[in-house]
Amino acid sequence: MSFKIKMTTATMAACIAFAAAPASAANILFPDYEEFKSHTVTGTGFNAELARQYQTMSAYEYQEMYDYIDAETYAERGMMAEKDITPAPFQPEEWDIDDPAAMKELQAARIELLGAMQKGAADIAPAQAANAQAKYDCWVEQQEEGWQTTHIAQCREGFRAAMIDLNEAMMPKKAEAEPAAPVAKIDPPKLPPRVELSRQVIYFDFDDASLTPGAELKIRELTASVAGLDDINVHVEGHADRAGPSDYNKALSEERAENVRNALIANGLPTSKLKRMLTDSEGESDPAVVTADGVREARNRRVEISVTGFEDKTASSGPANVASAE
Structure with a gap:
């Protein structure tokens, strides 16, 4: 009630x-x-x-x-x-x-x-x-x-x-250090460039934004693979094939990306360790497989998840595999 x-x-x-x-x-x-x-x-x-x-x-x-x-x-x-x-x-x-x-x-x-x-x-x-x-x-x-x-x-x-x-x-605040005697200026070490640590591609049924059981499994696997990482960026990008109007496909790809984002959080993505999480949608404008307008293509009905961070923090885990088509 x-x-x-x-x-x-x-x-x-x-x-x-x-x-x-x-x-x-x-x-x-x-x-x-x-x-x-x-x-x-x-x-x-x-x-x-x-x-x-x-x-x-x-x-x-x-x-x-x-x-x-x-x-x-x-x-x-x-x-x-x-x-x-x-x-x-x-x-x-x-x-x-x-x-x-x-x-x-x-x-x-x-x-x-x-x-x-x-x-x-x-x-x-x-x-x-x-x-x-x-x-x-x-x-x-x-x-x-x-x-x-x-x-x-x-x-x-x-x-x-x-x-x-x-x-x-x-987040813990850094303690203020006591004033110290002047020392020679030393340039701080440069951080290594961010690299892609984990990646998954989630595929969808035609004209559908709901997650298949296989897609949910891939999301759980990715979430588990990044559970111990800190200072990571997560990019969730939705796509659609070219069947149907472009504005409809834009909205459909946005719904797919939002569903994947919510599933990541629901499965325990460590949001407290995120530096940034970005969700966007490309509609039919960035196909994995180029087709004519109006053509259905399963490989274009997808959401790409990319996790980036610093390589030295993932020496034992390695990147996840890209998902196969559902």
Whole structure:
């Protein structure tokens, strides 16, 4: 059952009646929102930061989106946080989310967020940790509604950006060295050039962006091969064949790349060790096999995954093999 509809019959009736009620009725039907909306939250710890995040979200849902139920929900969570009772990130399974891929992505993201919390994120970087949790809850709530694709994307990308900021904030700071006597200037050693450490090509069925069992296996193998690496770049690039309109193929290749990216994260790609992760799409413009327009070609329906880093960190592992066509 949806998180939103776990309400008493009386509350549901009150919500229906609210549309015809005067604005002053908010303190009767949505008391937590009314009490919390103008309250000044003090403090700088994680719960205080989280309370302010929820306060902003509650006001937005009520005043801009006319979503009174979610406004009340965020107000309740904000009041809990201000009392130093930390609300856990939303459980996506408790929300009515129909898209299996979106559910899997949300579950993986929650694991990533909780992993950071277990490493002390709330104490080390309270503002960044609170922002990450708030953006995650926003993503879950918008994904259940399902129709405001722009808002879903904003919350999802906001969460991803917040996690990058959180991981950076949690990195150990270098201790300041004591002033030392002047020494002769020595040029720092040059880092070796980045090289491709691992590569996979994932193939897709015609007019389809879903991952085959063979593709999922290749993604798990690649994820395992880079699990011990640091300071890596990951490039995920989607492609399509020339059957169908070019703009459609562009969107299809983008969906394929996004599905592969999500699968990498869901299978444990160490995002805290990433220097950069880039996802893009080429549509039908960069075929592996050149064909005439309108021709189906299995080798062009693909996503290429490239992992680059420093060769001396992978002496024992070696690059992964390129996947064969599914």
